[in-house]
Amino acid sequence: QAHLDRIAAVDGDVRAFLHVSDHALQVAADIDRRRAAGEQLGPVAGVPLAVKDVLVTTDMPSTSGSRILEGYLSPYDATVVARSRAAGLVPLGKTNMDEFAMGSSTEHSAYGPTHNPWDLDRIPGGSGGGSAAAVAAFEAPLALGSDTGGSIRQPAHVTGTVGIKPTYGGVSRFGAIALASSLDQVGPVTRTVLDAGLLHDVIGGHDPHDSTSLAHAWPSFADAAREGARGDVLKGLKVGVIAELPDSGFQAGVSASFRAALSAMEAQGAEIVEISAPHFEYGVAAYYLILPAEASSNLAKFDSVRFGLRVDVPGGTVEDVMAATRDAGFGDEVKRRIILGTYALSAGYYDAYYGSAQKVRTLIQRDFDAAFAQVDVIATPSAPTTAFRLGEKIDDPLQMYLNDVTTIPANLAGVPGISIPSGLAEEDGLPVGIQFLAPAMQDARLYRVGAALE
Numbered sequence: 001q002a003h004l005d006r007i008a009a010v011d012g013d014v015r016a017f018l019h020v021s022d023h024a025l026q027v028a029a030d031i032d033r034r035r036a037a038g039e040q041l042g043p044v045a046g047v048p049l050a051v052k053d054v055l056v057t058t059d060m061p062s063t064s065g066s067r068i069l070e071g072y073l074s075p076y077d078a079t080v081v082a083r084s085r086a087a088g089l090v091p092l093g094k095t096n097m098d099e100f101a102m103g104s105s106t107e108h109s110a111y112g113p114t115h116n117p118w119d120l121d122r123i124p125g126g127s128g129g130g131s132a133a134a135v136a137a138f139e140a141p142l143a144l145g146s147d148t149g150g151s152i153r154q155p156a157h158v159t160g161t162v163g164i165k166p167t168y169g170g171v172s173r174f175g176a177i178a179l180a181s182s183l184d185q186v187g188p189v190t191r192t193v194l195d196a197g198l199l200h201d202v203i204g205g206h207d208p209h210d211s212t213s214l215a216h217a218w219p220s221f222a223d224a225a226r227e228g229a230r231g232d233v234l235k236g237l238k239v240g241v242i243a244e245l246p247d248s249g250f251q252a253g254v255s256a257s258f259r260a261a262l263s264a265m266e267a268q269g270a271e272i273v274e275i276s277a278p279h280f281e282y283g284v285a286a287y288y289l290i291l292p293a294e295a296s297s298n299l300a301k302f303d304s305v306r307f308g309l310r311v312d313v314p315g316g317t318v319e320d321v322m323a324a325t326r327d328a329g330f331g332d333e334v335k336r337r338i339i340l341g342t343y344a345l346s347a348g349y350y351d352a353y354y355g356s357a358q359k360v361r362t363l364i365q366r367d368f369d370a371a372f373a374q375v376d377v378i379a380t381p382s383a384p385t386t387a388f389r390l391g392e393k394i395d396d397p398l399q400m401y402l403n404d405v406t407t408i409p410a411n412l413a414g415v416p417g418i419s420i421p422s423g424l425a426e427e428d429g430l431p432v433g434i435q436f437l438a439p440a441m442q443d444a445r446l447y448r449v450g451a452a453l454e
């Protein structure tokens with residue numbers, strides 16, 4: 001009730017939610033009843049959860065921020081939602097996002113932008129700005145996000161929250177409306193590293209419904225966070241800093257906060273090691289070919305027949321209906337990426353664009369392999385700037401894409417990444433995050449390091 005009250009009080013301004021559950025209190029009451037009857041419930045039973053609208057739910061509409069899915073009710077729950085319900089988490093509502101998770105500001109949502117609770121004139125990040133804003137504004141203690149190129153970590157950075165992109169295959173993608181299937185991962189957005197670990201423990205692990213899900217015995221991430229909070233995990237930790245990461249483009253306060261965080265780690269016994277990752281900076285270029293290619297294919301299913309919207313064209317052919325529906329149902333950014341993606345995949349250009357981008361992806365993976373032979377984690381600022389103003393980059397897609405420079409490489413390589421708050425930028429008083437990356441399957445290391453710094 002307290003969270004519903006908070007939503008009622010602030011969400012008219014923040015606009016984190018696209019839909020608020022009308023039966024969350026009943027679900028919570030049922031959990032109370034089970035607990036009173038002596039049932040042993042897990043550590044998160046009864047805790048409210050905000051769910052990014054990219055995740056399908058049977059009891060609330062799932063639009064992925066698009067008109068083409070307005071009012072769409074899924075016949076099944078995403079695996080992460082089903083597991084959350086089974087653990088007694090109480091879904092509070094569905095959170096706003098850039099349409100089909102394309103964007104870094106939520107301004108591409110068909111339902112209007114979310115506002116950053118730190119300053120309502122600024123963006124909450126994207127694509128999962130709704131989940132991060134809900135957590136930052138105390139409308140929900142925990143949220144689920146999805147991260148294809150930074151959509152969990154960059155919103156965490158600009159809202160002063162914690163966001164984790166798990167190892168690719170660590171969390172099921174079943175029921176996450178696909179953006180780019182080889183890059184997408186679902187993960188937690190929370191206020192503390194321990195909270196993220198508790199949620200990750202609930203949603204993670206093998207799922208036979210997702211063919212890329214890893215059959216791996218994951219440790220408890222909550223335990224890893226507790227270990228990190230207790231002890232001297234930073235002592236002797238080798239932290240890699242990328243030599244080639246271009247200094248220009250980083251806001252002064254972001255760089256200063258990053259350097260201060262590194263000094264604090266050094267003071268606690270960490271060793272800062274300069275590493276070379278020469279292809280890291282080409283991640284954005286490769287990603288904005290691979291992502292549109294996969295997205296154009298994934299979005300072909302929105303054909304006016306199988307899902308959602310249909311715009312009738314009297315006397316028209318099936319192609320006319322399809323074209324009219326996709327014209328009315330998709331926003332500009334989605335159309336831009338479908339055009340880019342189909343072009344990159346077309347017979348005459350496939351090798352030059354898609355093929356080359358895949359080669360760059362392999363080079364980035366090799367950079368990571370070489371780096372992790374030398375260091376335990378890599379550290380970067382989570383994003384180049386603090387929250388920019390709503391409207392500032394909306395007409396300049398390239399500027400919007402460049403905001404993803406530090407987050408994208410982890411998705412291309414499949415490795416896990418965490419963004420934790422590292423203070424406020426001096427020039428604007430807005431939150432800044434530091435990102436840590438670890439080798440694939442070593443998500444627990446990120447929880448230890450993150451909790452040690454909290």
Ligand code: GLN
Nearest residue numbers: 101102103148149150151
């Ligand atoms: N900003 C990135 C993009 O626009 C991130 C998307 C994501 O992680 N879903 O593609």
